[in-house]
Amino acid sequence: MLVPFLIMLREGIEAALIVGIIASYLRQTGRGEWMPAVWIGVFLAVALALFVGGGLEMVSAEFPQKQQELFEGIVGLVAVVILSSMVVWMRKVARSVKHDLHQSLDAALAGSRNQTYALIGMVFFAVARESLETVFFLLAVFQQSEGVSGPLGALFGLIIAVCIGVGIYKGSMRLNLSKFFRYTGLFILVVAAGILANSVRSLHEAGVWNHFQEVVFDISSILPMDGPTGSVLAGMFGYQDAPTVSVLVAYLAYLVFALFLFFKPQARVVSLPTRPAHEHGHTSSVTNSVTNK
Template sequence: MFVPFLIMLREGIEAALIVGIIASYLKQTGRGQWMPAVWVGVFLAAALALLVGGGLELVSAEFPQKQQELFEGVVGLVAVAILSSMVFWMRKVARSIKHSLHASLDHALEGSRHQVTALIAMVFFAVAREGLETVFFLLAVFQQSEGPAAPVGALLGLILAIGVGFVIYTGSMRLNLGAFLRWTGLFILVVAAGILANSVQALHEAGVWNHLQSVLFDFSTTLPMDGPVGSVLAGMFGYQDAPTTSTLGAYLIYLVVALVMFFLPTPAPARPSTSVSIQ
């Protein structure tokens, strides 16, 4: 439950910040009449995410067992790629996202003859990015989880993200965006490593990857994956009680490379700002 909760919270807050920055800038520049177009863009982006997620889930349910394993492996690999790019992209642009959105708004409203369409498209693509990232991650998590815990966690994360976005917009709260993205990004990379390991295992069960399958150690008697602690570790970090060379190797190689890249210093901004206020 915690992993989908955290991802929905992070992605939801990012989307809420985008919408809040846009709404606040329109209000400050006397263009509040454009807000209905903003909500149309948000609605279309949410509808696209639901359509893609629901469509993929329905299609995969009709697959035979081996094809389901292949689908799970491919979705997991896509989710790892998207999660990784999301973490490093947001780490790079977090300091300048407000300025970038303001510039995009000005361009949409002043540089286009079809202002409504341009504004809807701008909001749609900004929010759809967050929505599609979330869809592929949740698909990977839902396929590797059983029971209602994962969907409930995702729903709670979304509800909390909407609430946080609202209080940020009203000025009741200032969010240290740098710290929030840094710590959640670090956790997401660990989760992505687990998803990658499970994807390698799914590809093996689908008959696609059959190399390096020797079991390195077996904790199934002392810390089984279906036990209370094992299930939590499996759900959060991709724990396997009998990992193979390929699954553990994929986990460790990805994690080492990702963490080295994550902790590399980034160029300091001209005017550092660690908190976000969209007023």
């Protein structure tokens, strides 16, 4: 339950910040009448994510056992790639997100025709990125857990993310987003390493990958995967009580490389101001929170 909760909380706050920056800029520049188009873009992005997630889940339920394992392995690999790129990308561009969104908004509203569709499309693609990332990650996590704890955790994370987003937008809540995204990003990379390990095992069970299947160690008598602690570790971090060579190498190699990229110093990016310095909006806490990450 903790993993889906934190995933949805992080991704939900990212999406809420994007919408908050857009809404703030529209109000600051006297274009608040365009907000309905913003909400249409958000709605379409969420609808797409639900459609993709529900469709993949329904289709996979009809697969035979081997195809099911193959599907789980592929979804896991896609989730690992998306998550890794998302965490690294956020560290690189966090300081310029506000400026980039402002430029995209100005470009969408600069023309005299089809401004509504341009704005809807801009918001749609900005939010859809976060939504589809969340769908693939949650699919990979749900495949490693049973029962309703995973969906409930995701639902609670989404509710809290929406509340935090509204609080930041209205200025009633301040959140150290730099620390929040740093710690949740680190947690996500560890979870992604476990997803990769489980994907390698799924590909083996599907008959796709049959190399280096020697068991490195077996601690099932000490910490079995079907025990209380083992099941929690398996659901959160992809723990396996008898990992093979390929599983262990994939886990450790990914974790070392991902952590290297995560802790690698980033070049500071200086964004040009998008409005005169003497102007102040009531939602400055939203944009300041993003640029201080």
